Amino acid sequence: MNPQGERWTTDQVLALAPDEASRKAGGKLAAPGPWSETGADEGAVWGQCKGSGKKPYQTVVDIKGPAFKCSCPSRKFPCKHALGLLLLWAGDGGEVTAGEPSAWAGEWLAGRRERAERQAGAPSGAAAPPRAPADPEAAKRRAERRMQRIGAGATELEQRLEDLLRSGLTSAESGTGSWDETAARMVDAQAPGLASRVRELSSVVASGPDWPARLLEECALLHLLDQGFLGIERLPGPLAATVRSRVGLTTEAADLLTGPGAATVRDRWLVLAQQDSDDGKLITRRIFLRGERTGRMALHLSFGGSPGRPLDLALPPGLVLDADLAYYPGARPLRATLGERHAPAAPGPVPPGGGIDAALAAYGDALRDDPWLDSWPVVLTDVTPIPSHDGKGWQLADADGESALPLDPRCLGRTSLWQLAAISGGAPITVFGECGHRGFLPLTVWDPAPVSL
Structure with a gap:
């Protein structure tokens, strides 16, 4: 390793960007002009970027996380300054030289490493004061009250669905406002999962042709979820856990890692994709991983969006991470939380995958265990994007032309579709995405380095 650590590629840096606008803005800052006091060592990159004010923005990146800190007011993580600094460093033009961190950068980095040592149980100064032990009886009573509230909400929702079917699905056109009221009632019942489905x-x-058929399908799934919760004590343990998570009952990540019965899976986890979504109030980051030894898929979720609640974890596609993961309980576990890391992230190989038939089989197997599942992550190899026969969409075709998988309509008209076609150029490619009832939603393509779509 060189004195500044193993440099990332430009594609790996751009894969961290939360959106296309950030990529473009970061690219404009990937020049030495606005930067001063830049430097790097084996674990970090730092620098000051001239902005519109008198005081430059202080930017530092912990490349072992990776994690980011910038004094700018942006709600995006990483911001354009962090992206520009990383692009400048990745270019290896000599502008970012090896050295010791500035005082402001060193203070933040030392704080991060101290917290990491404490989490790992290593001594590093005064320990944080222990929290008062929770009252197990009080916690049990709170849990019982919430279960009762959700049960009452599920019963009310069943009556709403029954009224809809009795009056006919077309009656829903004149009662759109009542759905918002019903969703609010589910929030009051502390069942955010039910509220989201409502x-x-x-x-x-009225969303287009055949909407009554789609509405009936969604009503059936919602009815199944209601009945599953109302009879949850009769369900097998894994399925009961799935139902609980679907209605909005969550498990604390700390309990997965250290609670009774905690179990982790250590592997070399290849980062397949990182996707951010922003609803105006909260940024959700989804990081997909695949175990090199186990072949298991995993999804890490993190939430943020305010200066006091940044998205700390960022992993660009193509890195491999030797770490422990703990899966959330369920009939088909996918979501996981990150535990101990045994080595810094490093560049990884192109992931192994399969064909169209294997992808459909994987989604079918997962759907059998979790009927509310919209999609399942898969890697497709030797597939080619081609227009559909009707000319209204696109599909991915196997190399032998025997099987094809339509692309999710949500990607039509997006630059990601044309990126995919341009990278392929009519030749087979390796692509990662989500295979579901809407089709295949591509997230990352290898060319041969990973490119986020």
């Missing part, structure tokens, strides 16, 4: 029902109404 809102989806309102979006289906």
